Amino acid sequence: MRIKQVVITNYQSYYGKNVFDFVEGVNIIHGANGHGKTKFFEAIEWIFDDYESNLEGLISQKAVHNEIKEGINVQVSVRMTVSQGNETKTIEKSFIAHKNNESISISRPSLIGIREEETGERYQVDFPKELRSEIFDERIRRYSMFKGETDLKVFESKDALSTLIEMFSDATYLKNYIPKAEYFVGRAENAVTAAGKKNAREEKQYAILSEEIINLRREISDKEKERNQHEINIDKIQSSILKYENIIENAESYQTLSERIRIKEEEISKLQVRVRECENYTQDLFDKNWILVNYKPVFEEYKTKIANVSKTKRRLENEFQQKIGEKKAIENLKNGIIPLPIGAPTRSHMEEMIEAELCKVCNREAPKGSEAYEFMNNRLQEYIEAVEKDMFEKKQLFKHNYINSLTKISDSNDENISNLIKMESKISENFEFVESRKADINKKIEEREKDEAERAKVIGGSKIDVGSAATILRDFKGLNTNIKDENTSLRSLTNIINSKKEKLADFQNQKNNLDIANVAGYLMKTQELLNDVLTITVETTEKEFNNLVIDLEKQANEIFQSTNEGAYTGKIKLYKSKRGNQNQVEFKVLDNFNNPFALNGAQEVLAHTSLLLAISKMVKNEANESYPLILDAPLSTFDSNKYPAFFNSFKENTDQCIILVKDFIKEDENKKISIDSSFYQADIVKDKSLWVKLDENSIENQIETTNSVVIEL
Amino acid sequence: MDKLFDEWKKSTPKYDKNLEHLFKSLTRKGGGAETDREDKGKIFSNNYELYIYAFFLGLYNNKYEELPETAELKDFSHAIQYWGSTKSALRNDFTNIQEYLFMAVIAKTEGIEDDLIELDKGKKTVEAIKKRLHVTMQNYTNGGLLLLEKKIQEENLDITIGTSMLDLILQSKQETENILSEA
Numbered sequence: 001m002r003i004k005q006v007v008i009t010n011y012q013s014y015y016g017k018n019v020f021d022f023v024e025g026v027n028i029i030h031g032a033n034g035h036g037k038t039k040f041f042e043a044i045e046w047i048f049d050d051y052e053s054n055l056e057g058l059i060s061q062k063a064v065h066n067e068i069k070e071g072i073n074v075q076v077s078v079r080m081t082v083s084q085g086n087e088t089k090t091i092e093k094s095f096i097a098h099k100n101n102e103s104i105s106i107s108r109p110s111l112i113g114i115r116e117e118e119t120g121e122r123y124q125v126d127f128p129k130e131l132r133s134e135i136f137d138e139r140i141r142r143y144s145m146f147k148g149e150t151d152l153k154v155f156e157s158k159d160a161l162s163t164l165i166e167m168f169s170d171a172t173y174l175k176n177y178i179p180k181a182e183y184f185v186g187r188a189e190n191a192v193t194a195a196g197k198k199n200a201r202e203e204k205q206y207a208i209l210s211e212e213i214i215n216l217r218r219e220i221s222d223k224e225k226e227r228n229q230h231e232i233n234i235d236k237i238q239s240s241i242l243k244y245e246n247i248i249e250n251a252e253s254y255q256t257l258s259e260r261i262r263i264k265e266e267e268i269s270k271l272q273v274r275v276r277e278c279e280n281y282t283q284d285l286f287d288k289n290w291i292l293v294n295y296k297p298v299f300e301e302y303k304t305k306i307a308n309v310s311k312t313k314r315r316l317e318n319e320f321q322q323k324i325g326e327k328k329a330i331e332n333l334k335n336g337i338i339p340l341p342i343g344a345p346t347r348s349h350m351e352e353m354i355e356a357e358l359c360k361v362c363n364r365e366a367p368k369g370s371e372a373y374e375f376m377n378n379r380l381q382e383y384i385e386a387v388e389k390d391m392f393e394k395k396q397l398f399k400h401n402y403i404n405s406l407t408k409i410s411d412s413n414d415e416n417i418s419n420l421i422k423m424e425s426k427i428s429e430n431f432e433f434v435e436s437r438k439a440d441i442n443k444k445i446e447e448r449e450k451d452e453a454e455r456a457k458v459i460g461g462s463k464i465d466v467g468s469a470a471t472i473l474r475d476f477k478g479l480n481t482n483i484k485d486e487n488t489s490l491r492s493l494t495n496i497i498n499s500k501k502e503k504l505a506d507f508q509n510q511k512n513n514l515d516i517a518n519v520a521g522y523l524m525k526t527q528e529l530l531n532d533v534l535t536i537t538v539e540t541t542e543k544e545f546n547n548l549v550i551d552l553e554k555q556a557n558e559i560f561q562s563t564n565e566g567a568y569t570g571k572i573k574l575y576k577s578k579r580g581n582q583n584q585v586e587f588k589v590l591d592n593f594n595n596p597f598a599l600n601g602a603q604e605v606l607a608h609t610s611l612l613l614a615i616s617k618m619v620k621n622e623a624n625e626s627y628p629l630i631l632d633a634p635l636s637t638f639d640s641n642k643y644p645a646f647f648n649s650f651k652e653n654t655d656q657c658i659i660l661v662k663d664f665i666k667e668d669e670n671k672k673i674s675i676d677s678s679f680y681q682a683d684i685v686k687d688k689s690l691w692v693k694l695d696e697n698s699i700e701n702q703i704e705t706t707n708s709v710v711i712e713l
Numbered sequence: 714m715d716k717l718f719d720e721w722k723k724s725t726p727k728y729d730k731n732l733e734h735l736f737k738s739l740t741r742k743g744g745g746a747e748t749d750r751e752d753k754g755k756i757f758s759n760n761y762e763l764y765i766y767a768f769f770l771g772l773y774n775n776k777y778e779e780l781p782e783t784a785e786l787k788d789f790s791h792a793i794q795y796w797g798s799t800k801s802a803l804r805n806d807f808t809n810i811q812e813y814l815f816m817a818v819i820a821k822t823e824g825i826e827d828d829l830i831e832l833d834k835g836k837k838t839v840e841a842i843k844k845r846l847h848v849t850m851q852n853y854t855n856g857g858l859l860l861l862e863k864k865i866q867e868e869n870l871d872i873t874i875g876t877s878m879l880d881l882i883l884q885s886k887q888e889t890e891n892i893l894s895e896a
Contacts, residue, residue, distance in 0.1 A: 281879040282756045285766065286797060287805035290879065292813055294773045294886045299813075302820035309826045313833060399835035405716045406819065406829070409812060427883070 001135060002656050003628050004088070005081040010074055011046070012039040013694075015062040015707030022628075025687030026651050027658045030665055030675060036692040036708030037660040041147055041632040043078040047093045047111075048132065048141060055106045059097050064104070065704035073098045082135055084625070086118035091132050139167055140627050143615050147632045161574070161585035164615060165548045175541050181534035188527035192515055195523060209511045216504040220497055227493040230486050237483045241476070257455040264448040268441055275437045278430055293423045299413065306406045313403050320397035350380040545583055548618065549576050555614035559653055563606045563645045570597030572607055587611060602642055609646070613653040620655070628656040644683040651685045675713060689713040717832075718815050720839045722794040726850050727786035728764065732858045735767075736760050736789070739872070756872055758804070760789040761796045765810060766878065767857030768850060772817055773885030776856025777849075786851075814850070822849040 003022050008014040013036045020029075020040070031037035046058070059068075059076050067074045077094030095109040113128030125131045136144070143164055166175075193210050285291040345353075345361065353359055354376050359366050366372035515524060553574040560572050575586040589607050591597040612629065620626035629650070643663070650657045664679035675691060678684075691711045698706035728736075740757040757763040771777065780786070793814065797807035819825060822845055831837040861881070864870040870877055 279875050281876050283758070283804065285879060285882065286762055286807045286810065289807060289810065291766065291769050291810070291882060293882060294769075295813060295817075298772065298817045298820050302816040305820055305826060309829050312826065313830055316830065398833045400715045400833045402715045402717045402832050402839075403829050405718065409718060409816060413812065413816070424883075424886075427879070 001082050001084045001625060001627050003080060003082050003658065005079075006040070006044065007077075007079040007081075008040065008043045009078075009094075010060040010063040010067075010076045011043050011058055011078055012036075012060060013706060013708040014039065014043070015060040015066075015695075018708070018710050020690060020710055021688075021712070022656070022658060023688045024656050026647055026685055027656070028647075028686045028689040029658065029660045029692055030679075030689065030713075031660060031662060031692040031708075032665050032673060033662055035694050037662065038147070038632055039708065040692060041145070041630065041660060044080065044630065045145065045147075047078050047080055047091060048136065048138070052109055055095055055109065056097075056104060059104075059106075060707065061703040062705065062707045064097075068097060068099045068104060071098070080135075084135060088116040089131060089135055090114040090116075091128060091135060136627065139164065140619060143612065143619075144627050145630045146612070161587060162576075162583045165545060165552065165585060165618075166583065174537050174544075177537050178534070178541065181530065181537050184530045185527070185534050188523070188530045192523055192527050195515070206511070206514055209507050209514070213504060213507050213511060216500055216507065220500050220504065223493055223497045223500065227490060227497060230490045230493065234483060234486045234490065237479050237486065241479050241483065254455060257451050261448055261451045261455065264444050264451065268444045268448070271437050271441045271444070275434055275441070278434045278437075284430075288426075289420075290423060290427055292420050293427065295420050296417055299417050299420070303410045303414075306403070306410050309403050310407050313398065317397050347380065347383055350376060350383070354380065546576065548622075549574050549585055552611075552614050552618055555617055556611040559613050559649050560607055560610035562652075563610060563642075563649045564603070569603050569606070572611060606642075606646070609649070613649060616654050626655040628658060629654055630658045630660075632660045633662055644681075644685075647685050648683075651687075715833075717829075717839065717842065718812065721815055721843055721846060722811050723792055724843055724847065725788045725790060725792045726764070726847050726854065727788045728767075728851065728858065729780055729855055730785040730787045732855070732862065733787060735858055735862060736763055739763055756878060758799070759791075761791055761793075764789075764854055765796065765814065766882075767861060768814065768817075768854040769857065770860055770881060770885065771853035771855070771857030772821065773882065774856070774860060776860050777821075777852050778856035778859055779852050780855050815846075817853075818846045818849045821853065822846055 002024060005022065006020040008018045008020070010016065029037060029040065031040075055076075059074070063074050063076075074097045075094055076097060077092055079090060079092035079094075081088065081090040083089075090113070092112045092114075093109055094112075096107040097104055099105075111128040111132065113125040113131035114122060115125050115131060116122040142160075193206075280287075281290075349360070353361075353366070354373070357365065357367050357373060359372055359376060364372065366376060512524075553572060556572045556574075560569070570589045570591045573588045573590050575588065577584045577586065589597045589604075609631075616626065616629055647659070650659065664676045665673055666676045667673050673693065675689075679689070689712075691713055692708050693711065695707050695709050740760050740763050757766065793811055794808075797810050799806065825842070825845060828837055828842055828845060832839065832842055861870075864881065865872060870881075872878075
């Protein structure tokens with residue numbers, strides 16, 4: 001069917017008579033928002049719409065304002081002329097409005113159908129609605145006319161597609177024979193059984209056999225259904241696996257590499273933790289006392305200072321004591337040497353040395369009576385006296401002993417200071433350690449990157465990132481497990497079915513033998529024949545439907561790929577399933593891993609139009625007739641660079657289409673609108689273009705002055 | 714026994730309020746706030762760490778900068794005896810540093826010898842000694858803080874580099890040696 005002409009008269013924004021002539025191929029109607037594009041689309045829809053409401057609202061306001069006067073009739077009509085086969089057919093829907101006492105009265109809409117045969121004979125048909133269905137069957141129209149992008153989502157209904165496919169399946173007519181065939185098969189079996197039963201002698205055995213056969217058949221049929229489901233599952237999984245295998249050429253090496261990468265990553269993070277622990281430099285100034293790295297000279301200063309103070313104190317003490325006991329002091333002050341403090345060496349040490357007659361300080365003998373012996377003895381006496389004297393004579397220069405505590409600090413830290421000297425080398429060791437660990441980390445990172453690059457190669461040229469690769473592999477492994485399970489189930493089911501079939505064949509043989517003996521040969525043959533007919537009918541119907549689905553999916557993908565110009569946008573997938581006896585077809589766009597592919601608005605429109613075009617092609621093939629596609633403003637989500645591919649796909653896949661677009665219209669500074677020159681680029685295919693725009697005399701916001709006009713470009 | 718160190722560490726030294734900004738920008742006060750975004754890049758866990766750091770930095774670089782007479786002095790109410798007692802899963806105790814601070818201030822307080830004699834004689838009070846020691850400590854710290862401020866503000870020291878503070882201390886060794894050889 002081709003739309004040759006649409007004439008819109010006084011309908012909505014179309015005032016007066018507006019003629020749209022169309023050609024084969026791509027017809028583009030430009031129109032800015034509010035200039036009449038959608039009104040055109042609605043006018044066509046109106047022809048096919050039998051629910052009439054608000055007819056008054058359909059009258060051109062300009063016509064209401066200018067034309068309708070007392071006694072004058074105004075006709076509102078939409079007429080479509082098409083060529084179909086060798087005939088030209090016109091369908092016109094119209095109503096008359098006229099003014100009656102200041103109010104508008106409207107006649108019932110009428111439908112007129114005109115058929116013009118090849119011979120040139122032209123006549124008005126008696127049943128215009130039939131002609132209308134002939135022109136554009138409602139079921140086909142559903143897949144031919146789309147308003148906006150959301151309309152396109154009709155494909156997302158599982159039943160919508162299967163209805164359409166069934167409609168065009170060559171075997172549809174066969175489907176009607178299935179119940180009949182089943183009925184006759186049943187009748188034949190009953191007839192055979194009834195005849196077989198006639199022999200009373202074998203009646204009991206025959207009944208048992210018949211019963212067993214029925215049961216076995218039911219069981220086999222159940223098991224076959226089950227097996228069929230497994231086969232479908234296996235097919236699905238298989239196709240998924242194939243897709244995965246494109247990506248993962250070698251799953252084994254992928255896995256090995258992934259494991260290597262994982263181990264490297266673990267090593268790297270362990271090293272990083274160690275480095276971090278060693279890199280708390282500021283903290284370690286305190287926690288590891290690194291801040292004391294330069295402390296040694298300070299300590300030496302302290303030590304010297306405190307030693308001097310201590311010495312001064314003792315000297316002063318001595319001088320003080322001297323003043324107290326001048327005489328004794330003079331004796332003690334030999335050669336101006338400051339004696340050790342009283343009590344050093346200790347009393348017990350002194351007693352020990354006197355007893356041994358040996359000075360253990362200078363390691364010299366001090367025999368009894370010698371000067372040295374006497375010195376030691378005197379010193380001990382002096383100490384004893386001093387202690388005793390202290391008991392009653394408390395007179396001292398120094399009351400406190402703070403200096404002594406400072407000396408103690410000095411003494412106790414002597415050893416620690418030697419550690420401070422090592423501090424510097426410890427710090428540089430730490431640095432070296434950190435540096436060498438960092439070098440290790442870098443080396444490991446390099447190795448990991450190498451492995452990653454290798455793994456990327458294994459993944460292949462797909463755009464899958466390495467992150468999702470892990471998921472892919474997991475899924476891939478899962479699929480392999482699934483298919484193993486499915487195959488196991490399938491094998492066991494097949495075994496069960498085979499053994500049941502053997503049993504069935506055996507029973508049937510036994511029954512046949514009885515039948516041959518008892519039933520007339522023609523009855524047996526009839527039964528066989530009817531059985532064959534049923535089998536052929538069922539299988540052909542199913543096969544035909546499947547073929548159509550497969551074909552449709554293939555076609556849709558071809559179109560989809562070509563409109564996407566090589567960009568990867570997933571694959572259109574049509575899933576056939578069964579609900580009861582009813583076939584269902586589900587439309588999905590999936591990525592290579594059978595996950596839903598996230599399409600953007602434009603891609604979604606392209607996916608839907610691809611399927612739409614595939615359907616259109618299928619309709620053409622199956623029904624031997626093509627129908628025009630009419631799309632209103634499907635491109636709002638499009639970038640202009642998508643247009644050539646989009647229009648081209650229509651050019652290549654349909655015989656006729658009418659696309660209404662708001663694009664390619666530009667407005668200059670004076671608000672004058674014109675068609676943008678980019679539309680005339682060679683890569684935008686169009687066989688005809690029209691432009692609907694508001695008449696220049698239209699005044700904005702005064703609906704009674706506005707009317708759309710159609711201009712052929 | 715009379716322990717000067719025990720007495721000394723009970724006190725809290727002060728710093729110039731004008732340098733408070735260094736404490737605010739370089740330390741994470743109150744501990745436990747390490748995840749606080751504002752504290753990112755703050756390198757000392759608390760005020761006394763910066764104080765100790767500044768003291769040693771001043772000490773090693775011989776930056777003895779007397780606090781201006783008019784300076785308003787601040788402290789952070791945390792006596793020396795608690796400094797470094799932060800043992801946790803992440804940190805070690807470093808209270809031993811208190812003694813090194815003490816030795817250093819003794820070593821660097823000029824003429825403290827006489828005072829110590831007087832102290833033992835009972836002619837000077839512990840308080841008076843502590844006061845003198847604090848002046849030393851505060852002036853070295855002041856010197857260290859000023860040096861740090863200069864490094865950051867004028868020499869663009871990048872404090873976000875982990876080694877920045879350690880490096881300043883390590884560099885001071887050269888300074889110390891130069892000073893010693895001059896002496």
